Amino acid sequence: MEPKELLEICDRLIEQARSAGADEVEAVAASGRSVETHLEKNDIHIAQTGTETSFGLRVFCGERVGFVTANDVGERATAASAAEAIAQAHVSPPDPLAGLPDPEPVIEIPGMYREDLASLSVADTTRLAADMIARVSARDRRVNIDSGTLSVSVSSSAITSTRGVRASERETSADFYLFGMAVDGDDVASFDYDTETSRDRGALDDLFAQTADRFTDKCVAGLGARKGESFRGGVVLSPDAVFELIVPNLINAVCANSVRKGRSMLAEKLGHTIAAACFSLTDDATIPGGAGSSAFDREGVPTRRSSIVDAGVLRTFLWNHYEARAAGGDARSTGHASGGVGTLPGIGPSSLDVAAGETKFEDLLHPDSRTILVNRFSGSVNGVNGDFSGVVKNGALLGAGDPVAIKETMIAGNLFSLLKNISAMSRRRKTIGGTRTAPYIRVEDVSVTAG
Amino acid sequence: MEHAADNAREILEQAAAGYDGFVELRYHDKLTRSVAVEKGKVESTGQRSRMGVGVRVLAQGAWGLASTGALELGGIRRAVQQAHAAALAGAGMRKNKVQTPAAADLARGSFDQPGVDEILSRPLADKIALAMRIEEKIRGGAQAINSASCWYNEIFENKAIVTSDGASASFRLVRPEIRLSAIAEKDGELSTGNESFGVTGGWECLFRNGEGEYFADRAAKTATDLLGASGAEGGRATVILAPSIVGLLVHEAIGHTVEADFVLSGSVAAGKIGQRVASELVTLCDSGASEFYDGAGGTIPVDDEGVIAGKTEIIKEGILRSYLHNRESAAHFGVAPTGNARAWEYADQPLIRMRNTYMQPGTWSLEEMIATTQDGYLLEGPRNGQADATGEFMFGVQEARRIRDGKLSELVKGVTLSGIAFEVLGTVDAVSDTFKWDLGSGYCGKGQPAKVDAGGPYVRCRAVLGGAQ
Numbered sequence: 001m002e003p004k005e006l007l008e009i010c011d012r013l014i015e016q017a018r019s020a021g022a023d024e025v026e027a028v029a030a031s032g033r034s035v036e037t038h039l040e041k042n043d044i045h046i047a048q049t050g051t052e053t054s055f056g057l058r059v060f061c062g063e064r065v066g067f068v069t070a071n072d073v074g075e076r077a078t079a080a081s082a083a084e085a086i087a088q089a090h091v092s093p094p095d096p097l098a099g100l101p102d103p104e105p106v107i108e109i110p111g112m113y114r115e116d117l118a119s120l121s122v123a124d125t126t127r128l129a130a131d132m133i134a135r136v137s138a139r140d141r142r143v144n145i146d147s148g149t150l151s152v153s154v155s156s157s158a159i160t161s162t163r164g165v166r167a168s169e170r171e172t173s174a175d176f177y178l179f180g181m182a183v184d185g186d187d188v189a190s191f192d193y194d195t196e197t198s199r200d201r202g203a204l205d206d207l208f209a210q211t212a213d214r215f216t217d218k219c220v221a222g223l224g225a226r227k228g229e230s231f232r233g234g235v236v237l238s239p240d241a242v243f244e245l246i247v248p249n250l251i252n253a254v255c256a257n258s259v260r261k262g263r264s265m266l267a268e269k270l271g272h273t274i275a276a277a278c279f280s281l282t283d284d285a286t287i288p289g290g291a292g293s294s295a296f297d298r299e300g301v302p303t304r305r306s307s308i309v310d311a312g313v314l315r316t317f318l319w320n321h322y323e324a325r326a327a328g329g330d331a332r333s334t335g336h337a338s339g340g341v342g343t344l345p346g347i348g349p350s351s352l353d354v355a356a357g358e359t360k361f362e363d364l365l366h367p368d369s370r371t372i373l374v375n376r377f378s379g380s381v382n383g384v385n386g387d388f389s390g391v392v393k394n395g396a397l398l399g400a401g402d403p404v405a406i407k408e409t410m411i412a413g414n415l416f417s418l419l420k421n422i423s424a425m426s427r428r429r430k431t432i433g434g435t436r437t438a439p440y441i442r443v444e445d446v447s448v449t450a451g
Numbered sequence: 452m453e454h455a456a457d458n459a460r461e462i463l464e465q466a467a468a469g470y471d472g473f474v475e476l477r478y479h480d481k482l483t484r485s486v487a488v489e490k491g492k493v494e495s496t497g498q499r500s501r502m503g504v505g506v507r508v509l510a511q512g513a514w515g516l517a518s519t520g521a522l523e524l525g526g527i528r529r530a531v532q533q534a535h536a537a538a539l540a541g542a543g544m545r546k547n548k549v550q551t552p553a554a555a556d557l558a559r560g561s562f563d564q565p566g567v568d569e570i571l572s573r574p575l576a577d578k579i580a581l582a583m584r585i586e587e588k589i590r591g592g593a594q595a596i597n598s599a600s601c602w603y604n605e606i607f608e609n610k611a612i613v614t615s616d617g618a619s620a621s622f623r624l625v626r627p628e629i630r631l632s633a634i635a636e637k638d639g640e641l642s643t644g645n646e647s648f649g650v651t652g653g654w655e656c657l658f659r660n661g662e663g664e665y666f667a668d669r670a671a672k673t674a675t676d677l678l679g680a681s682g683a684e685g686g687r688a689t690v691i692l693a694p695s696i697v698g699l700l701v702h703e704a705i706g707h708t709v710e711a712d713f714v715l716s717g718s719v720a721a722g723k724i725g726q727r728v729a730s731e732l733v734t735l736c737d738s739g740a741s742e743f744y745d746g747a748g749g750t751i752p753v754d755d756e757g758v759i760a761g762k763t764e765i766i767k768e769g770i771l772r773s774y775l776h777n778r779e780s781a782a783h784f785g786v787a788p789t790g791n792a793r794a795w796e797y798a799d800q801p802l803i804r805m806r807n808t809y810m811q812p813g814t815w816s817l818e819e820m821i822a823t824t825q826d827g828y829l830l831e832g833p834r835n836g837q838a839d840a841t842g843e844f845m846f847g848v849q850e851a852r853r854i855r856d857g858k859l860s861e862l863v864k865g866v867t868l869s870g871i872a873f874e875v876l877g878t879v880d881a882v883s884d885t886f887k888w889d890l891g892s893g894y895c896g897k898g899q900p901a902k903v904d905a906g907g908p909y910v911r912c913r914a915v916l917g918g919a920q
Contacts, residue, residue, distance in 0.1 A: 037541065038800065041715050044545040046514035047537035050798050052503075053520070070500040071520050084498060091576040093493050123540040130544040146716035146840070147898065181840040183717040191840050230685065261489055262598035262634055265641060344495050379867050379917070380834045380847025384634055385641045387682075389867035389917035391845040408843065410869055410917035412685060449685030451869065451915035 357425020512548025566653025592671025618757025
């Protein structure tokens with residue numbers, strides 16, 4: 001469906017909810033068409049097409065709120081959903097902070113929709129997928145693609161509210177994901193994966209080929225692993241590990257709902273140093289053609305670029321409209337209301353960027369002291385107090401020579417201590433899935449346990 | 452959504468009759484309702500509904516999948532055509548042609564599970580009141596508690612599955628679940644206590660042991676007790692795993708490696724059928740039914756290929772006996788399908804997934820197991836878990852109680868448990884005579900979620916704890 005049709009559905013939902021007794025209403029709708037090819041066991045597994053249109057309806061009866069989402073946009077179905085949302089609101093306790101944002105000008109982000117990408121068929125995704133299988137096999141036959149997906153989607157979204165919010169946009173996206181491992185006789189390496197996203201048809205073949213090469217090399221690097229060593233000392237986190245261990249848990253601690261609910265160790269740290277001075281983190285949903293870009297958030301508030309940590313200092317929390325009201329004072333939504341039509345607005349980032357450091361990547365790989373490289377982290381992090389413990393995946397012992405692959409090695413520590421123990425960051429960075437960019441980061445004083 | 456699945460079967464059968472080849476049609480109406488309460492306040496209530504028909508076609512040795520969001524014959528027939536076209540697009544590129552799906556015990560008829568009407572008819576206000584009562588109970592559990600939450604969720608599923616080779620089944624089921632969280636604070640230190648439980652069944656089944664209040668107390672106590680607790684020493688240790696951790700072990704560390712699609716990709720279980728992979732005390736199963744007692748959270752009567760979801764003995768007395776199959780992998784291995792094909796929603800393809808996975812109880816009492824452990828840990832409370840192609844697994848554990856000289860000693864902070872699955876199972880030297888399903892609120896992720904359950908007895912073995920050096 002086109003954005004115009006989705007706006008009409010939203011308008012109808014608002015009218016039906018108002019007629020049924022709602023005081024304020026927010027309606028969001030989304031429609032998507034996708035073609036995708038799934039891979040399994042180094043082969044094409046299944047080719048798939050799909051379309052779906054769905055909506056989310058948030059109603060306010062005084063200070064009481066109800067929410068319904070469904071994928072039937074017929075007139076009778078939306079009327080029934082409006083009635084259900086209002087019935088829900090009537091039995092929910094009042095919340096004095098409940099409310100909707102006022103409209104603000106939304107600026108369209110260029111490069112979000114590409115007709116040449118939208119025109120790709122399931123035959124095209126299947127051909128591209130077959131090319132990627134052949135490329136992985138040609139690069140190293142020991143690598144097994146366990147599963148993977150190559151998909152192209154065309155989607156539209158729209159939001160309207162009784163406060164006057166009215167916005168819509170349309171986008172195209174191509175996504176590629178590979179998951180598997182290298183097997184050489186009895187030597188089975190750890191799983192690894194790689195992923196890429198693009199809105200640019202012209203760049204697709206090269207980008208996906210690079211992804212296939214990276215995936216292959218990462219899988220093969222895990223072969224021949226030997227048991228590691230136990231010590232307390234330095235670790236180098238790859239960009240993937242940075243986004244498995246550090247960033248998501250840091251983001252969790254700076255979301256305003258975590259702060260309000262007493263779930264954040266950073267609740268009193270705004271303006272304070274929370275990390276080494278070399279560490280800076282931004283979120284930006286306004287990058288032209290960016291995979292994580294969007295002109296407006298889940299509540300219709302315009303998105304923006306936010307400096308979250310600057311030279312180690314915590315600069316802002318992430319707010320949606322509700323949390324800004326709860327915080328009071330000068331707090332305003334930072335355009336970080338997350339989620340889609342199927343959920344109530346949450347809080348979350350769009351496109352995260354950890355600034356580059358000043359150390360040569362090669363120097364990080366050849367440290368003077370005992371150090372391990374953590375290519376992936378498979379573990380658990382306590383989202384409240386930051387304690388973490390987990391297994392190093394596709395790790396390596398670093399030294400003067402080539403990295404030596406290790407297995408059955410665990411690391412443990414605390415996230416908030418770790419942020420302050422960052423000692424170096426690489427100039428080289430990697431972007432993961434189009435929305436997460438980071439350098440390699442060296443951290444001191446981590447417990448490393450070999451099994 | 453009531454009784455729509457029986458009507459859906461008739462429409463799906465008409466659509467299947469019009470296709471010359473193998474086609475599988477799946478009507479799936481999923482309704483989810485939830486209530487979230489935190490710090491004495493209702494954070495959200497919501498209802499999510501997704502309904503449609505997924506169509507999978509096998510043409511020229513390749514699969515094609517399409518879907519429609521309406522239960523209407525014309526739309527379903529168009530989806531069949533689209534799935535056929537998608538299959539042909541893949542057929543030219545596919546190296547190994549898909550064989551005819553293996554013959555199976557295909558389901559015909561209605562297989563409704565209990566509890567649906569009971570939970571559907573219970574007013575939302577009751578569920579809000581329940582969540583508020585439990586959350587209040589957690590906050591009142593200890594003075595150090597500064598935040599608590601309770602999340603109630605119920606998933607109704609209404610399904611019909613028809614295949615061109617004879618399956619024609621429908622069923623309704625409901626899965627209510629509850630998650631609790633307590634956060635304690637002292638001198639700037641925060642600690643957490645999390646509990647959860649869920650069933651396939653009604654309200655009475657969910658609360659048959661009054662578990663709301665019990666778990667509220669436990670969450671508050673865990674959060675408070677962990678304040679000031681020290682960390683575990685890293686290294687290999689003797690551990691007694693509680694049923695919830697045993698559930699994680701059998702699901703993550705073993706279950707995934709014996710899913711036939713992983714086996715064909717080269718998992719460590721490949722080629723090991725008939726070989727010893729565990730101590731003779733270990734017998735491990737996966738079942739579509741709720742063995743031992745009702746309510747296991749991954750229960751399905753029929754899988755999404757229309758196969759009766761029976762019980763599979765994966766390991767018997769330490770010997771690997773079977774992988775978990777869909778109809779395609781069963782044909783490849785020349786065995787009967789095990790009813791493990793599952794799709795999360797109507798537009799998703801069925802994948803090989805576990806259902807209720809468990810270890811059989813043994814003969815020890817927990818007291819005997821502790822008394823005969825000189826130096827070790829009793830591990831309880833699962834957090835997350837993952838496993839690797841190598842068989843290496845990782846589980847987060849909420850609390851670890853030190854065992855010294857055969858007695859329970861101090862509490863240490865949550866740890867991560869790791870090891871190589873078959874090696875760890877080889878060290879099992881004691882299995883308790885009790886049994887508990889304990890992951891009923893669990894979801895498994897494999898490209899798409901799946902509701903699963905897992906459990907077992909208490910089990911003693913050796914594994915690696917991540918901790919301080």
